[in-house]
Structure formats: C-alpha cells, structure tokens
Amino acid sequence: MNLFSLSATFPRALAALTLACAALAPAARAVTPAEQLAGYTAQAGAPASPARGQQLFTNKHGGEWSCSSCHGAVPIQAGKHASTGKTIGAMAPAFNPERFTDPAKTEKWFRRNCKDVLSRECTAGEKADVLSWLMTLKP
Amino acid sequence: MPYPLHTRIGRLALALLAASGFALPALPVLADGNGRMVPLTPKYKEECSACHVAYPPSLMPAASWNRIMNNLPNHFGTDASLDPATVKELSGWINAHAGTYKRVREEPPQDRITRTAWFIHKHDEVSAATWKRASIKSASNCIACHTTADKGDFNEDNVRIPR
Numbered sequence: 001m002n003l004f005s006l007s008a009t010f011p012r013a014l015a016a017l018t019l020a021c022a023a024l025a026p027a028a029r030a031v032t033p034a035e036q037l038a039g040y041t042a043q044a045g046a047p048a049s050p051a052r053g054q055q056l057f058t059n060k061h062g063g064e065w066s067c068s069s070c071h072g073a074v075p076i077q078a079g080k081h082a083s084t085g086k087t088i089g090a091m092a093p094a095f096n097p098e099r100f101t102d103p104a105k106t107e108k109w110f111r112r113n114c115k116d117v118l119s120r121e122c123t124a125g126e127k128a129d130v131l132s133w134l135m136t137l138k139p
Numbered sequence: 140m141p142y143p144l145h146t147r148i149g150r151l152a153l154a155l156l157a158a159s160g161f162a163l164p165a166l167p168v169l170a171d172g173n174g175r176m177v178p179l180t181p182k183y184k185e186e187c188s189a190c191h192v193a194y195p196p197s198l199m200p201a202a203s204w205n206r207i208m209n210n211l212p213n214h215f216g217t218d219a220s221l222d223p224a225t226v227k228e229l230s231g232w233i234n235a236h237a238g239t240y241k242r243v244r245e246e247p248p249q250d251r252i253t254r255t256a257w258f259i260h261k262h263d264e265v266s267a268a269t270w271k272r273a274s275i276k277s278a279s280n281c282i283a284c285h286t287t288a289d290k291g292d293f294n295e296d297n298v299r300i301p302r
Contacts, residue, residue: 081190081191083215083216083217083277084190084191084276084277084279084280085275085276085277085280085283086190086191086192086280108221108222111218111220112217112218112219112220113218115212115218115220116217116218
C-alpha cells in the first residue's frame, strides 16, 4: 500500500466508523423534522407532496376517523382525542418544537394512527407527504 | 401453604413498609387498595398516558391487565401497539403493582375499570346526564373530575365536577 492510497483510505474508514457509531447511538437520538422528511422521501424515491399530505390527513378513507378527528383540520393548536377527550399537543413542528425529533416516536405513532384511520400502515411516501404538509404550516 | 414462601415474605415486607408509614407521604387515595399510593414510573406515564390518564395498575387484577397488554394492537378500538421490549418492561411493573385487595380482585367485564363493582358503587351518585357532559364525555376520563388523577391521586378532596 503506497502512501497515497493510505491517505485516501483513512478518511473513508473514519467516515465508516462515524456512521457505525451513529447507528449504535441510543434510539432516542434527536433529529430535525427536515431530516426525517429527507429520510422518508429517500425511502419513497419520489418528492413529497404537501397537498397530498393534507388530503390524507383530513380524509376519513371510508372509516370512522381521520387524522383530523383527534388533531384538528389544521393541526397548529392542541387537539382532543376523539374517544378519551385527552388533549394532544399541536402536530405542526413550527407550533410544537418536540414534534418529529425522535424517529422511534414518529414511527410508533404513524404505525398506530395509520392503522386506526386507514386500517393499514402508511407507506414512506405517505409519511413524507403528511410531514411535508405539516412543515408548510407556519405562524 | 397458599403462596410460596418468598412471595409471603415479599408481602410481609410490603405490609411492614406500608405500616411504617414510609410509603405513605399523604395517604390520599384509593391507591392500590392496600393503602399505598404507588408512584407511576416515567415509562408507564409516557406510554400509558399519551391518550388517556395513566390508570394506576392497582385498579384491576393482573389477569385483566395481562389481557390488555397482550392485545395492544386492538386496544378499546384503537391501535396502541408497542415494541416487544417495552411491552415486557411495562407488563412486569404492572404485574408487580396490580390490584390484590379483595374488592379489586374481581376481573371486570371487558377488562374495563369502569365496569368493576367498586367503581360503579363509588360513582352511584353521579347522574347519567352528568357523565354525558361535553366536559366529561366518558367515565374513563378520570381527570375531568379527579383533578389529580394524572398523579395517581384519587382523593375525594380533589374532585371538582365540571359544568
């Protein structure tokens, strides 16, 4: 191995190590909504559509509930659980900085709530659409 | 011998602890029926009070709670599924603190706290119209009237029935 290839290998090894560390970091690693949107968009392999996201969020999809049933039609303020009445904080990140900062939590609630509303899990594309719409809501 | 020895010793230790007053800073509550108010763990609060108030495990027997914990994807009409590790952790804690007091030993219909004989008896002065108020909505909405229910405190002194 000559000196040139060693110097070229080192940064790559460092990058790989950094990635490995990130993967091993605690599940509660904080991220930004934009990073999560980028993740879902990459998984979907297509750009997100805020308009489609709003449609998904407010439509009942033939069932009893829409996302809006608990979160409100435009979730920039606290919502109310449709059956228990418990207060639910605003969903739009600009109005609630905790939102979409914990990937495990985001996945947990998409899984549960998509099953409640659509009777199935949402696709990465659908999650990207919803999140992109929520991110357009600004004070 | 009704219970294995270690269980009996454990119960004796708990009884002594309770009798000593150590676990009773305020003795407010229906608590776990044994006179102790069990502090809710942060994990229990986080996972079990996202959609409703964190019901103290002491309000139903372990058999009822175990059916609930084994069927979280179909949780009273909604999907409350959790990852297996979290289910195991919470179930362990719930089992350790589930109701054993004689009135709570009964498994209520549909594993609903609101269907237990003691719940119905305790609330028999609340009219049907009161339960239906928009500010209350459901008998499961403890905190509508029990203003400190989120802390596991159901002391009658803290009851305020909203209009």
